[in-house]
Amino acid sequence: MDTKFKKIVLENSDTIVQKWLDEIDAKKRGNYSASISNELFESTNREFVNIIFSSIKDQGKTKNLKEFAEKLINLGWKVSYITDGLQVFRRVTIDFILSQSEKIDTNYISQLLESVDGWVEPVIRQLVNEYSGNWENIVSLQRVALQELSAPLIPVIDNITVMPLIGTIDTERAKLIMEGLLDGVIKHNSEVVLIDITGVPVVDTMVAHHIIQAAEAVRLIGATCILVGIRPEIAQTIVNLGIDLGKFPTKSSLRKGFIKALEMTGRRIVDSGKKDEAIEEMIDSLGGE
Template sequence: MDRKLKEVVLENSNTIVQMWLEDVNKNRKEDISSTISDELFESTNREFVNVIFACVEKQGLTKDLDAFSERLINLGWPLSYITDGLQSFRRVTIHFILQESEKVDTDNFTVILYAVDEWVDPIINQLVSQYSGSWENIVSLQRVALQELSAPLIPVMENITVMPLIGTIDTERAKLIMENLLDGVIKHNAEVVLIDITGVPVVDTMVAHHIIQAAEAVRLIGSTCILVGIRPEIAQTIVNLGIDLSKFPTKSSLRKGFQTALELTNRKIISLQETDQEIGKLLDSLDKE
């Protein structure tokens, strides 16, 4: 019976394709594919239905299916396009077979449904599996990239480094901050580290605890940690929570923190005019001698 059903479907593929295209286009306004150009949508639909019929004809999955799935992922098409398209193929195929029931010698809906399910379900499983696996890989790579960028330690001057923190700090990210901080201090031979929390939206007890731990770890390896970027609302929150930040210097801005870092490393910023005056005084003293 399955052979007869398959023959009817393949012999009338043009009719079924047309029914499928009409059904897919009818539902287009309801999903993300409405933003895709007509030409691309049409060509992708044709490729999709050709892949489906190739799987039905060979009664198994094909390499074209893998290639099509990869293209969809690279184009950023939603998973719903695959699942909705295959469900549409299931509907129109069953409907067509029922209309042609005399040719296949059956009007048993269960037999027809089972046969079509045997064609469609493996395709759905394969496409969804590949799609999900590829997205998981992409998300994993993006997570690694974000982690690498989320807590950078930047050397701004000899023995002085800055770690700008942006966004919410959770336990996992706090661990990454600690690792990057300690590795960076040793790598750059930093005497002073500025932790800038200007971009941290909320500083609660947990965040403050992680920052204190990081500062204490830096102190234990012989460097000084300065917390900068403390906005008025953050300062108020810290006071209300009873958090003790007295063990290391705090500044309201990165500029003030950098000035303190220079003082701690026996340096200061002077203007060119002041430099000229100092040179002039030195030359005068030499002349007198």
């Protein structure tokens, strides 16, 4: 790094930092989260600018970049804060150097400007790479956790299991649902599987296609699917889309589906004057009408 450039920047660091803080503060009002308190914003800015200046002292390298990137992710800051902050710093530094052109040899100005880019660009790349790497790692861990919880198959009584689906179903998740469903049917020796879509916000053509495929796969290994949790708006959507769900039973609630599953496995609820408390409690826990 150019010695003269380094000297100019460090000797005028207070002026450059203040100009940078003023511009970043103006950007915050329009671009960054309104939920970030002024105190947190100011302290993060100070930490950011210290990292930038520590990089010039360490010849473009700093050990604090990774920790700073992790902190921003944990606080929910956007990557644009990093890129905007460094771009503004480059511009502020260049403007300051040009404002001092009378004190600097004009033949030397272009070399100083190159030094600015040579200083800021590596910091941008390293910070963005650290941020992206940490973010990808977090997303990967969250994806694994969601996959583990995405579609549990729950045995509720002999030969009857329930698979509650919650959230959006895409192609990747549908594949996991299919695998879990088939493995669970064999593991629990299920004759009937209740697929509960109460927690699925949208049932479109793709989602219905995945459900039909799952039901067909279950049928091929000797079990039957009952689709439950069909709300009125979902029923209307299915009709409007012309989706055929007539190949397997459907019920509006998990309770009704469970009663149907009992009938399909040769069992039924009768009023014998002495209720089977276990069955009654199970049906009550399923809710619905």
